[in-house]
Amino acid sequence: MKLLKTFAAVLLGSACFSAPALAATEIQWWHAMGGELGEKLNSIADGFNKQQSDYKVVPVYKGTYPETMTGAIAAFRAHQAPAIVQVFEVGTATMMAAKGAVYPVYKLMADTKQPFDPKAYLPAVTGYYTDSKGNMLSLPFNSSTPVMYVNKDAFKKAGLNPDQPPKTWPEMETAAKALQKAGTACGFTTGWPSWVQIENFSAWNNLPIGTKENGIAGLDTKLTINSPAHVKHIADLATWQKSKIFDYGGRASDAAPKFYSGECGMYMNTSAAYAGIKANVKFDFGVAPMPYAPDVTKEPQNSIIGGASLWVLNGRPTAEYEGVAKFFNYLSSPEVQADWHQFSGYLPITKAAYELTRRQGFYDKNPGTDVSIKEITNKAPTANSKGLRFGNFAQIRDIIEGELESVFAGKADAKTALDSAVERADKLLRSFEKANQG
């Protein structure tokens, strides 16, 4: 009896407390940010919820990027889609092709009459998520670009100037050899092999990754990563692998321990790795732009981004979309963006956020954190460097990285492997084209 009373009291109590919350329209935001980034994301949503009382953004952690995307797609098919979902960059082509499922951001902003100035955003970031007519389809959230981290202590020990890291690939080789002579086991390693050594290598050296402006101008695109310049780069890496000038450490960020432990003196990976490196290394480290190939280009072009953007899905009540639009405006505000950028190492998405961070003296206090922005804005993007858009790209990246591994392991030569990657990717591109021609 007593139990029943308590139960009734609790029910009544919760009814009272939840009454004001019920008045607010809930907006589901599915994301893939675990750990500290996830907590930061929650506090961003909290900030919006406290600012106004009409809408309540509810972030839901859905696991890895593929899990989040697959989950949202399954939910859409079951008519239970979240209003906002975070999708990684390789899923962009799939989302863009799903015209009936996606509510484009530019249209959302126009329909809800929210202030929206596409020019406020950094073109190098939004270009990736913009259609051929210049309309922004999704809101970039966490974007990063590859940079090169150097172990300054190892550089000093080898008699190299730690403030002048190698700028070109030949200089890389020389520096790596000097490091090895001074006792560092390996010269350099890399994270995200396809993204850094193929996709960004191409953009940085102004080489096409695929035809049709890297797939942005049409689905009938074909990869061009078996060009002589690509073959030479991968063949060089394979040669260097033998003497540990370069040492392969695996996909994604699996190579990180090689740099943390001091085994490799240089490490190419996403600018968002900054916080992790800072927390894990005992030596003085610096951040530098990626090296370029002087036999391909006189000076580096601009790098391209990776990361994820926020997509709005169709099928929710109209009231929610108004809230989504307001939330996106809040998310794009310089204060929120600058905070997120400084906390995570991801790029700011607006020029105002970059300016604010600079005025706050963040870059002076944390040297190297602006290398990423300088890279993506290095030059006005060309057709080769404004981004890429290939269907089935998650699988294609898998194929490219598999082929690279066979080259680095000495099982295949660079030309054969890259030819095979292009040919295997072509099958996936054609099947994507067929499935989405309607």
Next chain:
Amino acid sequence: MNASAVFKNRSLPYLLIAPQIAVTLAFFIWPAAMAVFQSLLREDPFGLATEFIGLANYVDVLEDPRYLDTVIRSCVLAVVVTAGAMATALVLATMADGVGRGSGVYKTLLIWPYAVAPALAGVLWFLIFNPSIGVVGRGLNRLGVVWNPALDGTQAFVLIVVAAAWKQISYNFVFFLAGLQTIPRAVIEAAAIDGAGPGRRFFTIVLPLLGPTTFFLLVVNLVYAFFETFAVIHATTRGGPNSATETLVFKVFNDGFVGLDLGGSAAQSVILMALVGGLTALQFHFLDRKGAR
């Protein structure tokens, strides 16, 4: 005894098995039928455009020489993991059976790894063998062995085998030990009196008497090695390097959930379903014969 005499009411038996049938229909037959249906379609992930393409997905899968490689790789993995886990467990169980004092502690310690989830077992072994931060990995490199499972497919495969087998040894150990303890001492002692050495006793008496246990474990281990190694692979190599550790189950997951190729992934799972069906039929066939004997 007349079997039909048990139930007087004709509909009662059906009523009693109805829940089981319902569960089977909802969680096996229905999804399996959906997989067969899906495997005949080409569809974008959101299901906005669907096209019936007959058996084209199957043709694509079976024409891919890499798929055949995956089939062979999965079989090799299953055989090696099963053999390794069972042989080691049998040796340990035979030794534990002979231990007098402190056998409880010994047995408990040997059973312990079974409590570790496959994914954790994988991560554990990969950390130990990490060439940069792992104890064994660094040691190997210092000894001059070029150890880099991120690049060397064979090394990665060996690690998967070790991680998967290590966990299963405990399970096999329990069953082998129980099996050993049911063998009457008198038989072994009689053989000893007749002059049979420990080796001879083991191979002519112990091993044949362990037959039913061994067969049961063989089935369980093969199924484990085929399906549950997924967690180990997913948590460590993700099928790499260059597909060296990609199994059939992992490929279904990777193509379907990461690649969003629903039709191709469904076709693969239907093929897998047929494979498992065949394996199960074979097992029942042998189990029945054993039972009849």
